[in-house]
Every structure is written in structure tokens, then in C-alpha cells.
Amino acid sequence: MNKRMKKNMSNDGMTLIEILLSIVILTIVVLSFSTMFIQSARTNQQTESRMDATYVAQTCIEEVIHKSIENSTICPVTKAVTPVQGYDQTYQGTVDVFYVNINIANQSGKAIVKVFRSEEEADQNQNPQAQMETIIR
Numbered sequence: 001m002n003k004r005m006k007k008n009m010s011n012d013g014m015t016l017i018e019i020l021l022s023i024v025i026l027t028i029v030v031l032s033f034s035t036m037f038i039q040s041a042r043t044n045q046q047t048e049s050r051m052d053a054t055y056v057a058q059t060c061i062e063e064v065i066h067k068s069i070e071n072s073t074i075c076p077v078t079k080a081v082t083p084v085q086g087y088d089q090t091y092q093g094t095v096d097v098f099y100v101n102i103n104i105a106n107q108s109g110k111a112i113v114k115v116f117r118s119e120e121e122a123d124q125n126q127n128p129q130a131q132m133e134t135i136i137r
Contacts, residue, residue, distance in 0.1 A: 050130065052096070054130040054132075058132060059075055061111065061113045064104065069102065070091075075100065077093030077095070078093055084103050086103075089103070090104075091104075095115075098115045098117065099116045099122050100114070108135070109135045110136075111136055112131065114130075114131045115130040
């Protein structure tokens with residue numbers, strides 16, 4: 001009879017400790033993947049913002065090249081009273097959600113377009129979201 005009872009009481013099922021351990025391991029794996037997904041979403045957002053800023057810079061530099069920056073509806077900026085040192089003309093304004101700063105040197109033909117997230121970033125001389133330069137001949 002002892003043999004029959006031992007056979008029925010074998011460890012075929014999972015114990016509570018094994019189940020808890022598997023839940024802990026699964027939780028660790030899911031959390032590590034979730035942080036990766038959050039970081040990926042942040043990177044995508046930053047990349048999209050830089051692409052938009054680059055598009056704005058490209059649009060404005062094309063207006064400068066075609067010499068139609070002063071009455072542009074695509075890149076609506078206004079001429080600054082005092083140009084930035086080293087340049088003959090400075091234009092500033094908001095395009096979409098970005099602040100645009102355009103400097104043109106007539107003598108050398110150099111034109112530079114800087115696109116910032118805000119006017120405050122431009123005033124603090126922070127790195128622009130996008131920047132394009134060209135020489136106008």
C-alpha cells in the first residue's frame with residue numbers, strides 16, 4: 001500500500017515557488033522591453049522635430065536664393081533693424097512652430113539660416129534644431 005500512496009503523491013505539478021519565480025522573471029523581461037520602447041518613442045519624436053526644422057530651413061534658404069525673402073508667404077520673416085555683426089541683413093520670425101534667424105552678407109554672398117525651437121533658444125545662443133548655409137552669386 002505504501003508504494004501506491006507514494007505513486008499518487010509524486011511532484012508532477014508546479015509548486016507555488018516555481019510559479020512566483022516565473023512571474024518575477026517575466027516581469028523583469030517586460031520592464032526591460034518597456035524602457036526600450038519608451039526611449040524609442042522619445043528618439044522618434046526628436047527625429048521628427050529635427051526633420052521638420054530642416055524642412056523649414058530648406059524652405060527659407062530657397063527663398064533667400066530666389067531673393068524673395070522680404071515678401072515671402074512661405075517663410076514669413078521680418079527684417080531686423082540692426083543686423084547681426086558680420087552680416088548686412090538679418091531677418092527673424094516664426095515659421096510653423098519654429099523661430100527662424102536668417103543672416104545675409106552681401107559682400108561675400110554668404111547666407112545662413114538657423115532654426116530654433118523658440119526665440120529664447122536663439123537669444124541664449126543654444127544649438128539650433130537645423131542650420132543651412134549657402135553662397136549667393
